[in-house]
Amino acid sequence: MRTFWAQGYEGTSVQDLVGAMGVNKPSLYSTFGCKEEIFREAVELYDRLEGRATSESLSEASTAREAVETMLRSNARAYAVADGPRGCMIVLSSLLGAPENESVRAFLAGNRSEGEAVLRDRLARGIAEGDLRASADVHQLAAFYTTVLEGLSIQARDGASAEKLNLIIDAAMLAWPGG
Template sequence: MAGGRPRAFDSDEALDRALEMFWRQGYEGTGIADLAKAMGINPPSLYNAFGNKQVLFQKVLDHYADGPARYIREAFEQPTARAAIEQLLHGAADATTDPDHPRGCLTVQGGLACAPASAGARDELATRRAAGETALRARLEQARAEGELPDDADPDGLARYFSTIYQGLAVQAAGGASREQLHKVVDFAMCVWPSQTSI
């Protein structure tokens, strides 16, 4: 097992272990030696299979999107914008308090504080968060065009609001808030949904 044969490991399992490390310790706090040990491979094999630390981090983020954060994609499959956002936020409340994973959200907490040398990881996370807000805005604009939202609704403001709630849930979860408390926050947050009778 330690003989250094290339690819003599399960790639998905190795990514799971790297994900756990980055999620617990953040990008800055996770070193190559930590990653190699957690993934059960030596550093040369890690570089050969996954590239450098930043490339590995990007692969971990993609793995995260397909795994613990797949609820995001599933939420956007809902037939209405309101159902999509409600499922997204309740999904975040569940995911960020899942006892099988570290608390919080990798994309929110993974690289908020980074040294200049790690700016690439911080920027990658910021780009992914911005893409999420853009997707929300597009869904809300579609909802307004289709009559689900009133004509005077503000898709841009709503997208920023719900993105802020979404990220705040992760921060609250990391700080120890319970799943029940976070679901209550979501219920309050949805109270701002514009009604068709608004003027």
């Protein structure tokens, strides 16, 4: 997971994976079948381990606004770590690449779309619970805050500090309906 996260899908060779996993190529292929299958399992592991910041923020916050802000800030903290890969593996692993890797890009796009849907559902819950005004466009808000989250990932990979990421979040929260 960390190898793909640091180097991206196309930047990671089978030899890199052999070294990271401490196995030989035949064992790697017999266990996983191909590089793409290893990558898909790495993304599932990433979701389970690193995705907790998002899922806990969205499920545990008492209001939709608190959920969004907590999601952004907890991910900013995770993205700006001093040791290990910075940013989000799912955002950064395969935005561009060779045509033969379209299935990987589609897989990650689907993953990001699912994340946006979870956020949209949380915003709809905010309307139902009365902490987000009924006229709020949950599709627009979910798309906007998902884009902010993805942008934080890119900023972090480029070396932005946690302080800079939090300034971006401060600005993004100014767009919240009703202030």
